[in-house]
Amino acid sequence: MELAKCIYPFIKTSPEKTRPARLFATKVQELLKIGENWKPVVGLEVHAQISAKSKLFSGAGTSFGSPINSAVSFFDAAIPGTLPVLNKRCVEAGITTALALSCKINEVSHFDRKHYFYADLPAGYQITQQRKPLAVDGILHFNVFTPGIHKQPYPKHSKIKQLQLEQDSGRSLHDEETKRSLIDLNRAGLPLMELVFEPDLEDGEEAAALVKELCAILLRLGTCSCKMEEGAFRVDANVSVNRPGEPLGVRTEIKNIGSVRAVAAAVNFEIERQVLMLEDGLEVVNETRSWNTDTNKTVSMRDKEVKQDYRFMPEPNLPPLRVHLDSNLENKYNLIDVPFLKEQLPELPEESRRNLVEKYAIPRELVLVIVNEPTLLEIFSKVLNDRPNRSALVIAKVLVNSFLEVMNKNKINLDNCPITPEQFGEAIDLLETRKINLLVLKLVFEELLANPQSSPEKIVAERNWYQIVDEEELTKICQKILEENADAARKYKLGKKQIFNFFKKAIVKSTDQRADMKKAVEILKKLLQ
Numbered sequence: 001m002e003l004a005k006c007i008y009p010f011i012k013t014s015p016e017k018t019r020p021a022r023l024f025a026t027k028v029q030e031l032l033k034i035g036e037n038w039k040p041v042v043g044l045e046v047h048a049q050i051s052a053k054s055k056l057f058s059g060a061g062t063s064f065g066s067p068i069n070s071a072v073s074f075f076d077a078a079i080p081g082t083l084p085v086l087n088k089r090c091v092e093a094g095i096t097t098a099l100a101l102s103c104k105i106n107e108v109s110h111f112d113r114k115h116y117f118y119a120d121l122p123a124g125y126q127i128t129q130q131r132k133p134l135a136v137d138g139i140l141h142f143n144v145f146t147p148g149i150h151k152q153p154y155p156k157h158s159k160i161k162q163l164q165l166e167q168d169s170g171r172s173l174h175d176e177e178t179k180r181s182l183i184d185l186n187r188a189g190l191p192l193m194e195l196v197f198e199p200d201l202e203d204g205e206e207a208a209a210l211v212k213e214l215c216a217i218l219l220r221l222g223t224c225s226c227k228m229e230e231g232a233f234r235v236d237a238n239v240s241v242n243r244p245g246e247p248l249g250v251r252t253e254i255k256n257i258g259s260v261r262a263v264a265a266a267v268n269f270e271i272e273r274q275v276l277m278l279e280d281g282l283e284v285v286n287e288t289r290s291w292n293t294d295t296n297k298t299v300s301m302r303d304k305e306v307k308q309d310y311r312f313m314p315e316p317n318l319p320p321l322r323v324h325l326d327s328n329l330e331n332k333y334n335l336i337d338v339p340f341l342k343e344q345l346p347e348l349p350e351e352s353r354r355n356l357v358e359k360y361a362i363p364r365e366l367v368l369v370i371v372n373e374p375t376l377l378e379i380f381s382k383v384l385n386d387r388p389n390r391s392a393l394v395i396a397k398v399l400v401n402s403f404l405e406v407m408n409k410n411k412i413n414l415d416n417c418p419i420t421p422e423q424f425g426e427a428i429d430l431l432e433t434r435k436i437n438l439l440v441l442k443l444v445f446e447e448l449l450a451n452p453q454s455s456p457e458k459i460v461a462e463r464n465w466y467q468i469v470d471e472e473e474l475t476k477i478c479q480k481i482l483e484e485n486a487d488a489a490r491k492y493k494l495g496k497k498q499i500f501n502f503f504k505k506a507i508v509k510s511t512d513q514r515a516d517m518k519k520a521v522e523i524l525k526k527l528l529q
């Protein structure tokens, strides 16, 4: 009680938006000792749009950003008399995903109608899989590691209750000017896989880590683009808290969280909100909430207390979906061959990580970053494949440090990174042959962003960015700096050792960052003796 009261005003008066949600989260978590007095429970539901050219039950296209209502078949608009035709690619993608997540595939699954009344659902029901989904009982292993919060990565897993195929609904657009609501049916009927996870997680960081790993797997399988900003990957988070040893608490559901960062922030906020309410003697109500990215808070959307009756019933226009679990069966015609799909599974991200650590002795922190970002992994693999004698460790370090830093600074989305693996490889060679140093390497990346047609060799030659390695030349540079700063040099010799950094900076500056700093430092030390 006491504690809650002293934190409430803190929440209310905290400047919204300016405070990073994560810092805020850990601060309150500390104050409330959530781990000791309260046990948070988090379970995720993920809607992943299956990468397929056409919709789940119709031939309409699926590309994002098509003109409004242009990718709509008669079936998607629920014109009477139209019938669903199941898209084989979607079933295969669902099975492939289920296999990668160690699910048990149901030999026979069923489609059901889930009824609700909303303008963006023209048929008045969604076709989904309720009674018998495509697959059940899977598991997802992942590592949780948020620098600044965790000292080192720790392993975690979440069981998967089921994986089902279902249709997406349309989209309502609310026009403020004309005060009208308009419907875009392009999304109606898009193929989705819904993955329902067991309530196995404990905080926002774990939820975000699960989402990241799931995305890495789906991207590897090619079954989902995982573009959250396009709505192709949507996360609902169920959150409850209870006192240790007591039964699970009442849960709320945060719908459609739009980014990995928001998953962590929304879950942490919701845990704290519930703890504060309970500490204050209030009750958590079972409701649906949404995450507001402007205020960094969850807000109530509608309460679920009256359980909605979806009137589930079998979909009469689709026969049971039967797949082949046994590769020796004859008469496979037109059936989904599960053992074949299993053989086709690519190397999964965790396997890649293990390989990178074992084969190249790259530190795991670097590997985690590289494997989680398909563009980085692609560059890494290509650059190394092109010339296997390049140092894997140097490539990895440059990718994660210099390269990523320049990309982030310039707000480049790595999916559209203009720097090619060939250009990156050439830059690495310049670094490894000591023609340039790490500082200049970053300038080269900057220059390539501005001028993608150019090449690292050309840039370095044109601007004379070659590293100064010549002993004599470096000595002259150092001597000059010491002469110009004779006073500082004297102080250094009298014991003010911090001044050394000042000299280093002066060398970097006077050589336009081109000096071989390792050598320069040696020379400088000698001169100062």
Ligand code: ADP
Binding pocket: 041, 042, 043, 044, 045, 196, 197, 198, 199, 200, 238, 239, 240, 248, 249, 250, 251
């Ligand atoms: P329903 O049938 O009401 O949809 P489910 O059992 O299917 O409920 O669970 C839906 C989601 O809610 C799952 O992702 C599950 O992990 C999560 N969940 C269930 N109970 C809790 C709880 N007490 N706290 C947090 N999450 C929960």
Ligand code: MG
Binding pocket: 196
């Ligand atoms: Mg459910």
